[in-house]
Amino acid sequence: MTAALAPSPWTTLPGAAAGRPWLFGREVVMTALPGAPRGLQWLLGRNCSISPRQLGAVYLLLCGVSGLIATFFFLNGATLIPMFTGLELAAVGLALLSFARHAADREVLTLVGPSLRVEQCFGSQVACTEFAADWLRVEPAAGQGSLVQLSARGNSVRVGRFLRPELRAAFALELRQALRWAGGAAARPAQAPENDSN
Numbered sequence: 001m002t003a004a005l006a007p008s009p010w011t012t013l014p015g016a017a018a019g020r021p022w023l024f025g026r027e028v029v030m031t032a033l034p035g036a037p038r039g040l041q042w043l044l045g046r047n048c049s050i051s052p053r054q055l056g057a058v059y060l061l062l063c064g065v066s067g068l069i070a071t072f073f074f075l076n077g078a079t080l081i082p083m084f085t086g087l088e089l090a091a092v093g094l095a096l097l098s099f100a101r102h103a104a105d106r107e108v109l110t111l112v113g114p115s116l117r118v119e120q121c122f123g124s125q126v127a128c129t130e131f132a133a134d135w136l137r138v139e140p141a142a143g144q145g146s147l148v149q150l151s152a153r154g155n156s157v158r159v160g161r162f163l164r165p166e167l168r169a170a171f172a173l174e175l176r177q178a179l180r181w182a183g184g185a186a187a188r189p190a191q192a193p194e195n196d197s198n
Helices: 052-075 081-102 165-187
Strands: 025-029 038-045 106-112 115-122 125-132 137-140 148-152 155-159
Touching: 038 165, 052 081, 106 165, 115 155, 125 148, 125 155, 137 165, 148 165
Parallel strands: none
Antiparallel strands: 025 038, 038 106, 106 115, 115 125, 137 148, 148 155
């Protein structure tokens, strides 16, 4: 498995904390140049306590310790122990590989001007969907605590897999407010978001 990391062209606005307090999202600009487009970004990902690289190091340590124990028993006449140790380590390795493959799963929602881009990464699959903010509907997919469904003009995407069910309604409310803010900002002359009274 290989992974490539690229720096994001988005940077956090310096005055974002003083302006609008977003619970799940953050205010971003495309570049540091004056007049660059401002927007909001939500990064929803798995809560992983260990990185794939750290997990690989732990697995190698486990293989080393188990190999030493299996060798000790093999030298003392228990000839089947290394075979079972190998099977056990192979099963653990497959489970850890499956975990590492999905450790970087995430959903990234980026709202710039009148456009919302939804990028969903699950394993090696990446799906991108763009919506016009003016036409976007944000609603629960099934009921209280379900995924948040975004739909507009025949396209539909469900987001919020990595949020606890009790936080999905608050996320949907924040997304609706951001869409109203973006729609109002598009209709007005450009001004800093801090001066907006919505």
